[in-house]
Amino acid sequence: MDKGNKISVRINGEDTYLDRKEDSEAQKEVQMAQDEQASAIEDWMEEQEKQKKKASNDHDVHSNSNSKSNDISVLERTYPIKNNRFGVPKTIKRMVMAGASAVLIGVDLGYMMLRLFAGMEAPEASSSTAYQDDVTQQEAASGKKTTNEDSSTQGETTADKGNGGQAVAASKSTMTFPTVSAFVVQAGIFSTKEKAEIMQSAIATKGFKSYVWPRDGQFYLFAGVAGSKAEAEQIATLLKAQQVEVYVKDWSVSGTEKNVAQPEGEWVQTGANEWQTLLNPAASLITSGSGDAGTLVKPISSLKSTIPENITEQAAPLQQSYNQYLSAIQSYQTNQTNANLWAIQVSLLRVWYGYEQYVQ
Template sequence: MSQKNKISISLRKREEPVKQEILQAKREQAAAADVKESPEYRGDSSHMHVHEMPYKGKKINGPPFMKNIMLSVITALIISLALGFLLLRMFVSVTGDNTSSPNEPANAGASAVPSDPVSMVTVEYPSFEATIVQVGVYSTESKANEWKENLADQSVPSVVWERDSQFYLMAGSNHDQAAIELLAAELSASDIPTYTKSWSVAGGSAEVSEAQSSIVETIVQHMESQSLASVPLEERKQLMQAWQETEHANGDFLNALKTWSNEGENGISWLMFGNALEKMKNS
């Protein structure tokens, strides 16, 4: 066969489509691989990309020491509240013991039986009279007490007796005229002005407790018989102690008993008992 009659078959046209198909397949495979490796690939939840919403609040950008101050303030408030709660619990537990239980009636205190009132009696006494040594008479009690203190500095006992808005300062009393003149002379020798005169206590009645009535009656008997100075000191102290143990023991009568149980010189006790009876007298 001659060379002119040779038949040549060209495969170039068939190879080109095949190559193009191979290249197309590779491109698709590469594209698929890129999609799987992408974080936005939705086929695998582990590679999902989370889009965070922007925070719309105000961001606090302060110095660091401000945060420490805020933390200290909050801590102090918490501690204060805790301590206040503990104190409240302690207060409630203490006061709860003193309050009545809920089962007790509300008017339990009102139904309590009141204590028996003090039994009072009336003591009658006669009028008394004696000669006194008067040092002065004043229009104010403060002035009379001032002179009384001056006499006390000289160891001279005295009594301030208010009568008819006047304050009489007396340094002694006695039923014996000679004894009272001797007392006045001794006071005058110490530059103490004196004036002797008769002094009387009007009779009447006094309302005292039943326990005090026997003591008042005893003193009234001694004043009437002018025997206050002759009573033994032991008996005087017993009467004073008995008066102190009674209801409403304070007062001028108690002061007279104290003076009488200590000394009672110059008839001072007679003046104090007479003054106390006049103040206790029923109107």
């Protein structure tokens, strides 16, 4: 059999020539070679598949371990981390805040208490708790404060208005006016006339009259006056028995020298001396419930009859207070009530205040 009768088969990259008669055997060999080749390919593919599965399993294990480690949620800061290297401990911060709050509250309360009680004057007698208030300057209790402006300029004469309202010439000289002192029964000190009048009205509802005396921006409420402290204490005791809180204190109108018309000056001096003689009998009417009110009339009636013809505007309020005093005595003689009795005390205080306005 020549080469042309042979069959060429490439197995594993090599050409194999087979005789045609050997065709069936050759086919078997080829089939076996193909089977072996296919089996090798399948084995290789199975090996590759196993490697892929192993790699996949390794990846799953690694992924599971990462997912377990990431189960805890992580919150990112949205603000910068503060450097607490020089921070103040929280305990000290709380103490500072508490202290600052206490100071602010204390200042507020202190200011309120100061507004409420500032200027209140402690009673001079320990047994009394008279109503008092802070002080500010207001107008005089009489509604018009008498001024003491001297129209003269060191001259010997000046033009003053007399009772008739016409200007008259009067000689002037320097005169000394004495200091007048007594004991007052005080019911309070107030910052305004209105506040003093409220207390004055409260005392009036209990049957007692009182007098508001303005001085140095304060308004003093007096419910009585006496020449001695013992008599003033007796008057105070009667008021306290009626739930009127008062205390006794010394009160003075300072004397001074003043250039005035001589007749007028002598009249004012006489009136100051006569006024002091009225204190004891007026107090006796209250403390003992006895006495003759007529003895209180004569000194002032005599003073009224000697009033100078050419009285000045400065002396006019003093003259008016003497007239009110005489009117109070007459009212008491007509109707001896407690209110009229205390009206005598008020009129004495008004005369005293008029003297202070004159000598200022």
